[in-house]
Amino acid sequence: MAADVSDDSSGVTGATPSPHRQGRILVVEDDPGTLDFLALALERSGFEVATATSAGEGLELLATHRFDVLLADIGLPGMSGFDLVREAKRLDPDLAIALMTADARVDVAVQALRSDVDDFLPKPISPVALIEQVDRLIERRHAKKSGPPQQVLAIGAHPDDVEIGVGGILLGHREAHDQITILTLSHGARGGDAAIRAEEASKAAALLGAELILGNLDDTRIAIGDPTVGMIEDAIAATAPAIVYTHTLCDLHQDHRNVHRASMVAARNVPSVYCYESPSATVKFEPVRFVSIDGAMEGKLEAIRSYQSQTAVRSYLDEELVRATARYWGRFGQTRYCEPLEVVRDRPPARSFGPGE
Ligand SMILES: [Zn+2]
Structure with missing residues (x-):
């Protein structure tokens, strides 16, 4: 991630740095500015982050890597965030998933998908709120995985x-x-x-x-x-x-x-x-x-x-x-x-x- 850490306009400085956080996060977002902002905030909190700018690219990563959390924009070009969620669930039923959108009305659609989506993130989101949400998603992921160990x-x-x-x-x-x-x-x-x-x-x-x-x-x-x-x-x-x-x-x-x-x-x-x-x-x-x-x-x-x-x-x-x-x-x-x-x-x-x- 080649984001500029010293960029104050990102607002990332408000995040609580914690080198002890563990978890692999995939962020799928077509807006490069938002993508950089999210990745940087997560990385500075200790998470391992991979990024994709389309649903197709995201699915390729999901097929080849293990992630704990998927953060996906709803309004992706081509395949939408909703379709991405469905495919992602097929690849890893335990994956914790949050959809992001700036459009509050989409919340209704998210409600309909409640069974597949664990959380809903408004945009813009502050780094502190983002990290809190991701912490919760990771907990949920571990709870889902708490069946018999492999x-x-x-x-x-x-x-x-x-x-x-x-x-x-x-x-x-x-x-x-x-x-x-x-x-x-x-x-x-x-x-x-x-x-x-x-x-x-x-x-x-x-x-x-x-x-x-x-x-x-x-x-x-x-x-x-x-x-x-x-x-x-x-x-x-x-x-x-x-x-x-x-x-x-x-x-x-x-x-x-x-x-x-x-x-x-x-x-x-x-x-x-x-x-x-x-x-x-x-x-x-x-x-x-x-x-x-x-x-x-x-x-x-x-x-x-x-x-x-x-x-x-x-x-x-x-x-x-x-x-x-x-x-x-x-x-x-x-x-x-x-x-x-x-x-x-x-x-x-x-x-x-x-x-x-
Ligand atoms: Zn040998």
């Missing part, structure tokens, strides 16, 4: 694969109170002392708020079929995940490719399956989803630092490389840092897949 399973061939591939994404799941399990299929003995690497893997998992299942398959000789498939099936039976993250097939390391193939078999009934990038991924790796990890970059690096016995000898664990890779993918996610994912299957989060249901 089970998430991240699978890696060796210690550190999962942290490098989806460390930031897993921290996002932790923030959403999801239950995370990391299945690491080998101790990675070829890359150092197995006992030390196991200890490091436990430490990294704890930093990500994840349970660790550490398998004992032969490093560099992980099979494409059993026992690999069986080990993954056991983890899936134990955790009933709604989401599985695993290696991409486009990888130079045979263990990574075999874990990918074994995962495809074992996770055949899991609603959502995504593939992450490893440092040994080839240029054929073709992600279509780019998840912002702006708020999780430092946490991801901290988890990777757990692999102390490796960071000295493994160039791919170089923090500069990890950060630069996320920064590169950030280009595609309209954000600073992203983790990229290939999508094998992508079903909307269905609460009925939670445990015990």
Whole structure:
């Protein structure tokens, strides 16, 4: 957001700055002045903000990113705010939504849509009132999400694969109170002392708020079929995940490719399956989803630092490389840092897949 922070005419200086606010807000507004004003006020209060100037652009962002709140103008060109709301609800039924308009009469129409819209924001709105409303919307979002937490399973061939591939994404799941399990299929003995690497893997998992299942398959000789498939099936039976993250097939390391193939078999009934990038991924790796990890970059690096016995000898664990890779993918996610994912299957989060249901 290239808005001028020192611009007094914005009235943004009246907002109460709070670096502790958390939440991802999408603002869809066709008037550039209003858009800048809203984005700046929200950013200065600590929210992560993405912007779009049309409903189509907004829906593209909603399809590829997780947001807590959608603020949309009613009078958008082309597809209206009302249509946007309907589509947005389809993509994420739990999304908190507020429509904005300068026309008080539209309130009547908003009333009619009350079931789909959580709030109604008059324009112009003061920064203080805006932040208060957004705080309320975030609370509502959390209340909606307070059903059973989602089970998430991240699978890696060796210690550190999962942290490098989806460390930031897993921290996002932790923030959403999801239950995370990391299945690491080998101790990675070829890359150092197995006992030390196991200890490091436990430490990294704890930093990500994840349970660790550490398998004992032969490093560099992980099979494409059993026992690999069986080990993954056991983890899936134990955790009933709604989401599985695993290696991409486009990888130079045979263990990574075999874990990918074994995962495809074992996770055949899991609603959502995504593939992450490893440092040994080839240029054929073709992600279509780019998840912002702006708020999780430092946490991801901290988890990777757990692999102390490796960071000295493994160039791919170089923090500069990890950060630069996320920064590169950030280009595609309209954000600073992203983790990229290939999508094998992508079903909307269905609460009925939670445990015990
Ligand atoms: Zn690996």
